[in-house]
Amino acid sequence: MHAKKPRMTNVLWMLFSGMFYISAFTFGGGFVIATFVKKKFSDELGWIDESEMLDLIALAQSAPGAIAVNVAILVGWKVFGVIGMIASVLGTILPPMIILTAVSFIYNLIADNMYVAMVLKGMQAGVAAIILSVSIDLAVKVMKEKSILYDALIVAAFVLSFFFKVNVVFLIIAALLLGVALAFFRRKGVLR
Amino acid sequence: MIYLQLFLSFMQVGLFSIGGGYAAIPLIESQVVNNHAWLTMSEFTDLVTIAEMTPGPIAINSATFVGIRIGGIPGAVIATLGCIVPSLIVVSVLAFIYYKYRSADFMKRILKVIRPVVVSLIAAAGIRILSNVAGFGGSIDWKGLILFSAAFVTMKTTKVNPVLIMVACGVVYLLLGIIIR
Incomplete structure (x- = not known):
């Protein structure tokens, strides 16, 4: 440079x-x-x-x-x-x-105008569709890896977040720690 | 004090939104709607809608929008700073490792484990946004629910630009609202 x-x-x-x-x-x-x-x-x-x-x-x-x-x-x-x-x-x-x-x-x-509020409400329906459509695409991509661990993580994270309302940050830290542990073990040859 | 809260909240958004784009949505929701009640779920959904229609990362868009509401322009600047500070630190560390070992494999393996979790978190946020739109748990908004279904099918079966789909939803909802009422 x-x-x-x-x-x-x-x-x-x-x-x-x-x-x-x-x-x-x-x-x-x-x-x-x-x-x-x-x-x-x-x-x-x-x-x-x-x-x-x-x-x-x-x-x-x-x-x-x-x-x-x-x-x-x-x-x-x-x-x-x-x-x-x-x-x-x-x-x-x-x-x-x-x-x-x-x-x-x-x-x-x-935003308080009645007509603007209606347009925004309609657009919210569109945004919900976009987010759910994207997350389904992402989930399908993960499932294509055919890993029981990843599939289990999808289910577990969804249940914990949606039904048990576990803090998002907490779930990501847990995934991060699990990822580090697995990457470490794989490197040492303990797994696969 | 409010500035410190803004900074720390958006720092968490910056630090834990791993996987780009939509990964930030559940984190922003958790900080802004649940932890601090800076926005209602409806306002938050408006914010996601606006962010989707304007250029720029959703985390930066949200930091500016929420920062201004809570602490004016200084609030916006501080929230945005909070958002990028973790990036500055982590990216620098990763760049250092990369230039030393010329490999990003270790990081890729870790990401593979985080991704399924992030996907679920995004899906859960999407469902909460949908239930806010469609009024689940209260009186069902049929117009919203039908529009959602139409938009979802369009997304899944065609390659129409998502922003166009959103605008169309807004216009149709307005027309339905005027006609049906």
Whole structure:
């Protein structure tokens, strides 16, 4: 990355504006954003080579938090260290912050209007359909692994969360610990 | 004090939403609706709807929306910061490990075990949103229930853009409301 050494302000501006543009106009979540980031910074600018970019995206997807933010952290850091990271993260989070600030002011003004409330209610039905449809797709994907453990985890997590109202954070920590334990044992050759 | 609560709540959302996108929904619900009652279930569902229609990660969208309601613009900034601080730390650690060993396999194995749990948590949140829309446990809202079914079948059988489906649901509900009433 030190090969060309373009001017610092230039690089920072391109990190910020590139991420800002992608973040402001990309609908459809982290995976879509990751594709655009790869297009911009690998294919177009050639700042990060393709195979490393794919690894960074995989890394961003395995870390907690929003995938878009994680990608921004890695790309910014890779291109220009900590300052680069700040520039690209700012570029990523400013558009949604600005848009949602505007939306929340409008929401406070119009949500009580009878007709607006009806439209929102109808859209809620759509959102419920989207979320349940996505979760069924995800569940089918997990079940295709044909692992009794994963199937049991699906059932157990659903029962504990939905019927017993066990705290979400608690369930995720439990899964995390189980995952670490299993990965550790598998590495040691105790399992499989 | 309220700022500290916002920061800590959204820090948990940032730290435990593993698996991207929808994984954040049950966590935001748990923090914002159950733990702090910052939003009602209906407002929360509106928020998810809005987040679905606007660009940007749902966690950042929610942090801004809830932050502004509870603590104005500073609240929004602090909640958003809370959201990204865990990412900054964990991603840095993972990047360090990656550049040292050039392998992300260990992490992938752990994720495989977390995923089934996350899927169930998303499904459970989806059902709670549905029961809020359709009025399960109270008087059933048939218009909502029928629209949900239509939207669900459309999602499963066609490749129509989800945002379009949502907007269509909103318009149809409004028309039904005006005609039937």
